[in-house]
Amino acid sequence: xQKRKLKDYNTFSRADFENAIVLGLNNAGWLPGFFTDEVHGxxxxxxxxxxxxxxxxxxxxxxxxxLVEEGxxxxxxxxxxxxxxxxxxxxxxxxxGRFSETGELWPMEQQSDHPAIGAExxxxxxxxxxxxxxxxxxxxxxxxxxxxxxxxxxxxxSAKTLIAxxxxxxxxxxxxxDDFIERTIAFNQSMGRPFFDPNASTEQRLAWISNTQAADAxxxxxxxxxxxxxxxxxxxxxxxxxxxxxxxxxxQRLVETIQKLEPERAPQILxxxxxxxxxxx
Numbered sequence: 001x002q003k004r005k006l007k008d009y010n011t012f013s014r015a016d017f018e019n020a021i022v023l024g025l026n027n028a029g030w031l032p033g034f035f036t037d038e039v040h041g042x043x044x045x046x047x048x049x050x051x052x053x054x055x056x057x058x059x060x061x062x063x064x065x066x067l068v069e070e071g072x073x074x075x076x077x078x079x080x081x082x083x084x085x086x087x088x089x090x091x092x093x094x095x096x097g098r099f100s101e102t103g104e105l106w107p108m109e110q111q112s113d114h115p116a117i118g119a120e121x122x123x124x125x126x127x128x129x130x131x132x133x134x135x136x137x138x139x140x141x142x143x144x145x146x147x148x149x150x151x152x153x154x155x156x157x158s159a160k161t162l163i164a165x166x167x168x169x170x171x172x173x174x175x176x177x178d179d180f181i182e183r184t185i186a187f188n189q190s191m192g193r194p195f196f197d198p199n200a201s202t203e204q205r206l207a208w209i210s211n212t213q214a215a216d217a218x219x220x221x222x223x224x225x226x227x228x229x230x231x232x233x234x235x236x237x238x239x240x241x242x243x244x245x246x247x248x249x250x251x252q253r254l255v256e257t258i259q260k261l262e263p264e265r266a267p268q269i270l271x272x273x274x275x276x277x278x279x280x281x
Contacts (some may be wrong), residue, residue, distance in 0.1 A: 007081035033103035052170035058238035092186035145273030158232035165235025
């Protein structure tokens, strides 16, 4: 396989980029699952790549200078394009660890391992492609791409480099986008979990830790409604602005979804929602 510079992975067409990744992964058994799953598969990877490019286009001068400087470790003559190639690979593959070696979505009890599994797979890809300098950076970013804050995700930490922060911030913005509620409900259904568990107490919802405990979709969604936006989770100024902008209508969309999906139980679910919000404040 022809060795490419990291910056080439930024300029490849989508088809050429994805073909290069598939070849670099030697048609691994988990790839069919990645390319067909509708929640955390290839379409999600493409969306995160697209969002990461938006974040790069809106970096401050200071952030851009840092990105260029970080990229010089890959290519002293073209740090910027090299950084973009690194971000594209990480953004595209960040959730690849959600799939077993035979392409099935891991069961819930193993989903908590998906950042580490994805980090190992991407690190191995980098080595295979001759991008050994990227391997530790991609490992740090992907193994911690689920980081949100110390309460909800104490098992992860904020990514160390701006390259990784851009990829992880682009993924984290998905929690606030228009399809977030629908995607969360769909993923919960695939894991055999309900939209609303009437037996879950407010204390249990508050104590929920992402990727380590099963919870109904309502708990997962509520964890995003009121929690403050922080720079450790959203590593660029523009990503924080977008998160705040996206977060504002989230509560109203949740109320509308409850009334649509659960009209008979809507009063009970809305009471649970209000009790959670009161406890958070």
